[in-house]
Amino acid sequence: MKDFIIPWDTDADLGTPAREGKPVTLTIDGVEVTVPEHTSVMRAAMLAGLKIPKLCATDSVEAFGSCRLCVVEIEGRRGTPASCTTPVAPGMKVHTQSAKVKKIRKGVMELYISDHPLDCLTCAANGDCELQDMAGMVGLRDVRYESGQNHFDPTGTGALSKADADRRDGPGNFRYIAKDESNPYFTYDPSKCIVCSRCVRACEEVQGTFALTIEGRGFDSRVSAGAASDNFLSSDCVSCGACVQACPTATLQEKSIWELGTPERSVVTTCAYCGVGCSFKAELNGDDLVRMVPWKHGKANRGHSCVKGRFAYGYASHKDRILNPMIRDTIDEPWREVSWDEALSFAADRLKGIQQKHGRRSIGVITSSRCTNEETYLVQKLARGVFMNNNTDTCARVCHSPTGYGLGQTFGTSAGTQDFDSVEHTDVVIVIGANPTDGHPVFASRLKKRLRQGAKLIVIDPRRIDLVKSAHIRAAHHLPLRPGTNVAVVSGLAHVIVTEKLYDEAFIRERCDWDEFQEYAEFISDPRHSPEAIEDMTGVPAVEMRDAARLFAQGGNGAIYYGLGVTEHSQGSTTVMGIANLAMLTGNIGRQGVGVNPLRGQNNVQGSCDMGSFPHELPGYRHVKMPEVRKIFEDAWGVEIDPEPGLRIPNMLDAAVNGSFKGLYCQGEDILQSDPDTKHVAAGLAAMDCVIVHDLFLNETANYAHVFLPGSSFLEKNGTFTNAERRINMVRKVMAPKNGYEDWEVTQKLAQAMGADWNYGHPSEIMAEIAATTPSFANVTYEMLDEKGSVQWPCNDANPDGTPLMHVDGFVRGKGRFIVTEYVATEERTGPCFPLLLTTGRILSQYNVGAQTRRTENTAWHPEDILEIHASDAENRGVKDGDWIKLASRSGETTLRAQISDRMMPGVVYTTFHHPDTQANVITTDFSDWATNCPEYKVTAVQVLPSNGPTDWQEEYNAQAAKSRRILPAAE
């Protein structure tokens, strides 16, 4: 038998998707091949290293059988079947190179080329064109069709010879459709389209948006985005790039390829945006990045991408990047560019001075979920081993800290239980407080694929998010709850499951603490938790809630995916526990297709938490109070570790206002824009004597900084990110840091300036220290990641290949714990002054504070923050679509434009926090989760009124920001 080409080792297109099933053996061109049943003849041949010419087939979408180039002969069968649509059969004898099929292929190719411009030398797909490759492969040497109807540009643009130009001659070709350049990242050139439908199928099958279609019939057929009046930008297209990836010609082509040429080398790395953690191939010439292409062997994304990872990388070379260190004595002075040594000794002297005057605990750090594990580990080590306190926190404080607490209490560890592949085995999905099509688009595409196969969906969200109803997707139940009533709704679902005896008793008896379950069952059975009793308060119809609970309990494999709509509440931790209760009640833990899955906002939220960024725990989620844990790090670092927990971010700011916290090293975060109650954050920062911002740009926090240390982008450093499925992926350096140093080197230099004896030569040495001290990372090395591609923690002697599914044989803590989840209304209430509830979130094209995406062409989709408001609320206030409005809460006020939206329920408004001109967080309050201080971003009582200009606060803020960003030229 011929050896298979291991798919792992190659990016080769195998023509049709993989299948699972019993082995089937057949013979192709005399070679015996064994593949799973249902595999196509084409894929079997390709796996055996026997390439069959093809145009309409590609292994990201199902076979279509339209191009007829892949025809083969099969002994005992009539005709010449298409190998892409013909499944293998035992004993089948296939001939891929018979005289008959070769003649057919040549004829097919000749017809294709008869309507294809021959400007190959100047074509952007030159060297990367499957039409070109196939013409070569079938041996096309002549095109007999001299002239006739075609779709060519009548001006002859691009024609390379007189003969070619002559073919285009004429007073205007009515079939010609001009190139669509509306999308900022790629072009659509209908004259080069061979109507293989790969783009249309990729949009449907891979992305699930259904934005593309084939318009017209016969020779008129062309790809079309949306309606006739639409272009790619105005259509439903989400610019995920799947169509561009699938296109075999230059019809759909990245603009960067037009500008920069075909890339000659590539490096596999990990996206720096959301917590899905997609693998990409960075394709370059030298150190010039030409494009980012989703890597088909990436286990999180399986070859798919979204507009951010695929296209929005231009910020890394944006003119706003600061490449030299800067310092200033006070924040009303302009910045002075200085050498690294001067900046670092200035910072170190100030920090040491503060500690001498105000004590050991008067300074701290904030680690970044946008930085690597290694960088985060070093920053918390700086606090614990050099500052000698536990004042370290990370932005997970303001997003998923309740996940850490809630899952830690119930299951015993703070992490999602599944891998993303698990969704392919799910039968019922609950999406609560998450908007995956915008926040986690590649996961959303995988989820939608499963929903189109028949899985049922329950959406729990105040807004009618896209998943509730979009192309070929309709949620079985949408529970549009009033913001702030999560615990009541989750308890209502549990009430139905318990009182109707729909729970999985065998699972609970075996896997959970039975006594605790009985206490919980008694609590949750109380009629006050019934859907009918809470209907008025939650706004969710009781019948809908009962049906949803029954579906989840009885519908097969049930999986729960949740986001910040769960955590960012006064009862965020309680809701996480409630979700864990639901999963345990229904036995949906410990196998494929089920589980509790927090969707992490930023790429390395999981990793930054794993690495001990929180002030109460050392790497691996172990409390600093435990002497045996401290000893591990005390031995490794040669210092004594403070046994008391440190300050969390909101506590740091409170302590700063009180005068006991004076210095902060903030890496890769912009707390002034991202954290709630902007005025309070600004007051805290302004009260400090030394704020060190380590970032790519002069972000909003830097307005209050004394030291600016320029950062390196994800393209400029080595390290690892850990995504929402606990997958540790390599980040690989594809170019030298524009600022001179990778971020871990900058932190090391700061530690050295403070007197520490740190001497890491490469991030792999930092990972070795992590592995030596943190049991869940025990077997992780860079060599292993290079070999395996990625691995999910825990990865140790017990799980040498990592752990795709957690809690398979038992919970990490032993028995799963049911925890009583009493609903407590938030103190944030509507009233006469602030009668509406504001909830905040993000949209597809922008990311977090927008520091990256605002510096890309993604602003074409979302140039400003918009307030979504229901028509009746707008009408009551005299607000029309597009009007400027003033949005006010007890914390502050800002202005932005309104958009009338039927996605909102009356009484609830929504906006994003991507733009500093709006500063949505001047509105949000300092209320927070009871257990973790995670801010209550999702519930703020507000008023909306017509406005005719920026608020005084906005004007003052912008004036201060402009003044603060002045930079003096470097001294000669």
Place this chain on the structure above:
Amino acid sequence: MSPEKMAMMANQIATFFKTQPGSDQAQRVADHLNDFWEPRMRQQLAAHVEAGGDGLDPLVKEAFALVRVPAE
């Protein structure tokens, strides 16, 4: 941190543990404060309790006896 904000945060913790079964609620409130509140926050709580504990939930006051207040 204002005394009102601190009292509210402490009361939120007490409100959760009050709903839990068992008889060790005070201990669990104290454990949570010891595990997650930085020393100066516990010192501020101590000062507030000594000054009468205005606005504090009775369970917080009960738990305070079990809260470790670092001298430093």
